Amino acid sequence: MFGKLALRNVRRSARDYLVYVLTMTFVVSLMFAFNSIIFSKDLQKMYEMAAIMAAMIGIATFFIVLIVAWLINYMVRFMLEKRSREFGIYLLIGMNKKEVSGLYMKENLLLGVCSFVIGLGLGMLLQQVLLVVLYSVIQVELRPHLEFNGYCFLMTVCCFAGCYLLALFRCSRKFRKMNIHDLMRENQKNEELKEKNEKIKRLLLPFSILFIFAFGVWILSGNIQSPGGAAVFLMGLFITMYVFYTGLSAWIICYVKKKGNAVYRGQNLFLLRQFASKLKTMRFTMGTLTVLFMVAFLGCSVALMFTNWQNQVLEMKFPFDVQVNSQNPEYDFAKELDIVGEEAGVKDSCVYRIYENHTNTMNTWLYTHLRYFGDEYRREDGTPDEKKIRKGSGDDAYCRYDTYMGLSDYNHLRKMLGYSTETLGKNEYILQMKQRVYKETGDFTDDVKLQDRGETLTCRKICTESFSQDGHNGGDYIIVVPDERIQQMTPYYSELAVSVKKKVPDNLQNKLDDLSDKHDYAGHTYMEEDDDNVCYGTDTIVTYAAVNLVRENASAEVRYMLSCITFPCMYIGLVFLCIALTVLSVQQLSDSAKYRFRYQVLSKIGLGRREIQQTVFRQLFGYYLCPAILSAVISGIIAVYMGAGFNFYTGVSTPVLQYFAISFALFFGVYVVYFGATYVGFIRNIEE
Incomplete structure (x- = not known):
């Protein structure tokens, strides 16, 4: 008998909480698909850094498990509350609490098993889609195939089953403490709207709005000075997201009591009372949903930032097919050329030197003017701190001395890249620098007086084409001077640039790396203190610097590294968004039986079917819109700040609002699906 009763209740629960069941199925499929990346043997063979992707997805899964556990616990308790009268009747007819x-536990386990089995099948399909997208992103020609890994299955089972069993255990403990009276009254606890100190509570609404406004002004004006101050503001913002709903509910109640102008227009009184009651009883849940929405927005925005960097900047980072650096200024790169020739063929090559003349005029100006360094290399009076500049900061942004290149080598490299050649007068120079740095500094050459052997050099031109300036052709910049002048300077380090004839193999960069190690650095014995000619530039957030650069190999490696960020961010954002919308949907659909009587009353006093549907739409729209708008405002402020910083430090040219706008558009698409499903289900329930 109990088995038949459990099956009947499962069918009823699956119908009443279809949105919840579908969401859990989708979460299982996502969890299985992303876990499969962790245990993918193909990825482990391709990349030594596969452990990084596994670690990032593992961290994402940890946070997702916490939220899924919260959702299951919330839904199990919610269903217990809604069915408490039914369980009280079971006790009255002779069943004991244990039975x-x-x-109830059997019903939920059956519901969970059904969601898991269906989700697992969908997860296998989603696994193929995910791998196709990943291989497309990293531009690897590998045909995905169905791969069922036992460890992946076990991890998914443990995560899902652990969440379910923990929620059922907590619910079972609560159930044992309840008696028949408690069960019969459980679903009536939130029916009465208790109004106490509402005039005082309503002040929380303007306080919350003012705090959010102050937070926006503070963060967008760049006043983040210390981690402590940021932590205080973020904690205040977190609290604000919860007290906002207490203030909003109290404000609506006071407005209704004052009989405001809008109260008696149409069905506003009915809607305002319903909305205030729901906010008052669900203020903590609404605050949690706001946090989930905000994380979803920001996760998607961060993923878009790194995706745009890959699309806009990555190709410019490695302009040469192959490039090799040696600290030994006399190194001839014969071994490297032999390897490249054997593996890919040499179409054109250039062995050249980077020079210095024991001056650091350009370095000094950049150290004291770039936002990257702040005031680190300035004295209190604003003048350059030469002692610190000579020592360097330890981050190897620039070499100890300014870096120079001869015009003939420069033109040879430009021809290899398809650029036009340049000419120089005797006392002229060309400043080749990163476009990102030039956007910040503009033409500053009038402020920099370059000297060489007592002669002043003037800038003829500033060039900003891609030129491999992350430690190879200088860090951020290189000064190009005539050959007759470069011959009088001191060789600093040597470089090799190669154009190849055919596609390079996947292991070419590894073969070049095997030629050098810490003790035999490309033909030069390397000592820890002998690093004054090592520089990497001022790129931040996304950086890549290496002695040996093979464009195809390095690009694939960077794409994979970026995927380690973008995929978990999208994973977290999508799951958090679906979970938050599920709670909103289930709350309204489960209350539709209670609202059926209320809408029947409205029908009897003269409202037509279309007017009732419009009222339902307005009720659901306000309920859905409230946490979405609050989270959009807060996450929009943070996303704009993050986007501006990301663009500044990486050189991406995407408008800062675009990151959040695309995230909001994606959110809106999922929002419409859940809202539509809830609206259709709600109308069907009240019209039955």
């Missing part, structure tokens, strides 16, 4: 509790 009723066991029946």
Whole structure:
């Protein structure tokens, strides 16, 4: 008998909480698909850094498990509350608490098993889609195939089953403490709207709005000075997201009591009372949903930032097919050329030197003017701190001395890249620098007086084409001077640039790396203190610097590294968004039976079917819109700040609002699906 009763209740629960069941199925499929990346043997063979992707997805899964556990616990308790009268009747007809509790646990376990089995099948399909997208992003020609890994399956089972069993255990403990009276009254606890100190509570609404406004002004004006101050503001913002709903509910109640102008227009009184009651009883849940929405927005925005960097900047980072650096200024790169020739063929090559003349005029100006360094290399009076500049900061942004290149080598490299050649007068120079740095500094050459052997050099031109300036052709910049002048300077380090004839193999960069190690650095014995000619530039957030650069190999490696960020961010954002919308949907659909009587009353006093549908739409729209708008405002402020910083430090040219706008558009698409499903289900329930 209990088995048949459990199956009947499962069918009813699956119908009443279809949105919840579908969401859990989708979460299982996502969890299985992303876990499969962790245990993918193909990825482990391709990349030594596969452990990084596994670690990032593992961290993402940890946070997702916490939220899924919260959702399951919330839904199990919610369904217990809604069915408490039914369970009270079971006790009245002779069933004991253990039997009723066991029946409820069987129902939920059956519901969970069904969601898991269906989700697992969908997850196998989603696994293929995910791998196709990943291989497309990293531009690897590998045909995905169905791969069922036992460890992946076990990890998914443990995560999902652990969440379910923990929620059922907590619910079972609560059930044992309840008696028949408690069960019969459980679903009526939130029916009465208790109004107490509402005039005082309503002040929380303007306080919350003012705090959010102050937070926006503070963060967008760049006043983040210390981690402590940021932590205080973020904690205040977190609290604000919860007290906002207490203030909003109290404000609506006071407005209704004052009989405001809009109260008696149409069905506003009905809607305002319903909305205030729901906010008052669900203020903590609404605050949590706001946090989930905000994380979803920001996760998607961060993923878009790194995706745009890959699309806009990555190709410019490695302009040469192959490039090799040696600290030994006399190194001839014969071994490297032999390897490249054997593996890919040499179409054109250039062995050249980077020079210095024991001056650091350009370095000094950049150290004291770039935002990257702040005031680190300035004295209190604003003048350059030469002692610190000579020592360097330890981050190897620039070499100890300014870096120079001869015009003939420069033109040879430009021809290899398809650029036009340049000419120079005797006392002229060309400043080749990163476009990102030039956007910040503009033409500053009038402020820099370059001297060489007592002669002043003037800038003829500033060039900003891609030129491999992350430690190879200088860090951020290189000064190009005539050959007759470069011959009088001191060789600093040597470089090799190669154009190849055919596609390079996947292991070419590894073969070049095997030629050098810490003790035999490309033909030069390397000592820890002998690093004054090592520089990497001022790129931040996304950086890549290496002695040996093979464009195809390095690009694939960077794409994979970026995927380690973008995929978990999208994973977290999508799951958090679906979970938050599920709670909103289930709350309204489960209350539709209670609202059926209320809408029947509205029908009897003269409202037509279309007017009732419009009222339902307005009720659901306000309920859905409230946490979405609050989270959009807060996450929009943070996303704009993050986007501006990301663009500044990486050189991406995407408008800062675009990151959040695309995230909001994606959110809106999922929002419409859930809202539409809830609206259709709500109308069907009240019209039955």
